[in-house]
Amino acid sequence: MSKLLVSTTVNGDAQEFLCDPGATLLEALREQLGLTGSKEGCGSGDCGACTVVLDGNMVCSCLVLAAEAEGRQVATIEGVAEGSMLHPVQQKFLEHGALQCGFCTPGFIVAAKALLDHNPAPSESEVRYWLAGNLCRCTGYDKIVRAVMDAAAQLRQERMPA
Amino acid sequence: MNAPSDQKTFRLVGTRPIRPDGIEKVTGKAIYGPDFVAPGMLHGAVLRSPHPHARIRGIDTRRAEALAGVKAVVTGADFPGGAEGTVAGGETPTDLKYASIKCMARDKVFFEGHAVAAVAATSAAVAEEALKLIAVDYEVLPHVTDIEEALRPGGPILHDDVFTQGLAETPTTPSNASLRFAMTRGDAEQALGAAVEVYTGRFTLQPVHQGYIEPHACVASWQADGQGQIWCSTQGHFSVRAMTAGILGMSIASIRVMPLEIGGGFGGKTTVYLEPVAMLLSRKAGRPVRLAMQRGDIFRASGPAPGAVIDIRLGALADGTLSGADIEFKYNGGGLPGAYEVYSGVMSTLSCYRVPDANVVGWNVLTNMPTVHAYRAPGAPQTYFAVECAIDELARRLGIDPIDMRLRNVLRPGDTDGRGMTLGAIGYAETLEATKAHPHYAAPLGPNQGRGIACGSWGNYGGPSTAAVSLAEDGSILVTEGNPDIGGSRAAMAMMAAETLGIAYEKVRVTVADTSSIGYSMGTGGSRTTFATGMAVVQAAEAVIEIMKQRAAQMLGADAAGIEWRDGAAVLGEQRLSIAEIAAKSGMTGGPISAEAAIHPGGFLPGFGAHICDLEIDPETGHTTVVRYTALQDVGRAIHPDYVEGQIQGGAVQGIGWALNEAYVYDREGHLDNAGFLDYRMPVASDMPMIEAVMIEVPNPDHPYGVKGVGETPIVPPLAAVANAVRDATGLRIGDLPLSPDRIYARLQAAE
């Protein structure tokens, strides 16, 4: 079976890669582009460790074919910080100790940022339901939810007209 | 909330700085097990048995070997025979013979998913293709996955050469009961006969998985000179080294294991499944080989915690004194002998209460499911579930507050625990008093709600650790240790080093070194790392201080005995030499400054937790929602409170999952029906309330900063806390886990 050439945009940069027709976007990101920040916890859409944003929509990259990225915008954990400036969600994860092993963390951060991009003032239960597709086995979610709520508060403050 | 019994204050211990490895982990840069790539690496894949129990008549790999791109195929025949002895593998030793068979079946498969062959090829797709070309000739055998069925005479026997250990007389017929272990003190029967109330009950639990999100993965590289390298994520890279060497007949020093970041373990990553296989493939192929498990393989073929059947009789006097206990439990050990949960289960069953007359018997029962492996406080949550439910019932019958009942029986300093250790500065009673005083305990409950209390304890451990502290040329500090950082331990090590040296936290960099770059360190497990490795770091830092005092004396032309170490500097009267100044001159005062501590400390103390669970039950569906949860724990002293609270919260939620949802479900054919995260339902964020973690600080006098292990205790109380809350809400004592909606609904219907 011959490979497909895919031209896409990842974190703002034009990228091209060759992939098998059956390859997932997660495989292409990790194996072809060397972006191993997106993790595979299950490969079946159940853990959220592979969460990326595709044309503005949060998706499990293990459920998207690599070929589907053709001509589209992919945003991954590697693009969340601006240069060496952490995004408030990342900063708050650190300040709240919201990671233990950190394996679920990229998926949570991409998902939480996607939430706050849509909804600057989520309630605790909105945060919990938005993040219900992301599994964390270490933290019991308490500090993750607090970090996201705190990041939302900080972003609201930053966005307030001076 | 926190009431340290000694008022020593610290500059850094007890503060919450950002962990040193944090930025890498929030930006996706950290390299975990599945992320590592070696130049020229091949991709491996493992063929696994579709049968839970079968004899392997033969394996034909010729067609796979002939496939273009396939560089190596291995089967059980490639493993050297005769691997024997045990290796310290974390909390429990590992039997090499069975560790080897667990990696690759020989003449029999013992569970669905048991590895039978492996392939290395130029791509993952070719490797998968090659697996389809391997022909395995199986003679399918009758199987058994249930504990009681496995003990029924005439049923399938897994191993012809396993005879029950621990019986008075050595048996002559093989048995699935591989081990009996008992603890007896006093006269349980007499005490139960004299008790005012005796609760008699049976409790059952299903196997549950550790559920780490990172799959097992490794890269192994064998060289023609017989040296090997392994990159993997593990709780203990020294035991990966020893197990791989032992299984393959290599010398330990010829293998170097590089620990990658680890994405959760909870005890489950204290063994090897892949590394020896990858090493054999690499030896055949002459190139590095990556092996990784898929999630389904992880459920089917890596160690869950044992399911259990527990019979208990617990007696109490009118004042609530627990007077006698008779407990017999059977753990589902899975396909291969060697599980140690029965030992720890027996020793921890009554480990936090004085019960003068007790008889505790545990059995390990082999069945056709994956061989169980350590899961957070291995062996303890199951028996505590039975004991804490029984205490709840006795407290109800006697009309005693459940916390008062426990306070009456709980161990105090000077008492002896289930392992026969006399305990020093334990804070069990303090924790219970704080639980009683917590506003949660007095808060009103809503309709259909109930409240449960339960306790739990775990013995903790010390174990061997090595750490080195050295000065860089500018006086910044390097700490090198051998324990993978699974939940913030680099931060704790840096804090303890900086506290000891009297310098800023940011001046210290911590490296988790590979097996050739630091001395032996037992794995990250047993709630030992902050305690034992932390102690090694402190001792190495103290040794470095001594060296720096001598160097300062030379620089000042004074006697070292007159020099004091204060706030990160050598001080003599008005004169002061900073670490940077001492480091800058080290070339002229005797060379580089560094020290290592290699220790095996005693002095560890057990952990104790008390949990309060409020839940609400929907009578229409039997669905349970945890509405409030508070977990109190004697933590010794918290070095970095965020990561101590995190352990308590995470352990509590794992325990809640065990109580409410999680279970291995086998179908009649012995196939695991729920080998994925969709059907093996672990708690998600929307299932849980905030988990209030309350740290009770009763410092351990045998640790320089008062540390007690914290990681394992918090999974022990939740099973009974949840079940006792269900009892409170419904009046039903349900002794079978999980307390799933269908089970609760059926019991509610039956009760009507």
Ligand code: FES
């Ligand atoms: S790896 Fe994609 S959801 Fe788990």
Ligand code: FES
């Ligand atoms: S921090 Fe380990 S899985 Fe979330």
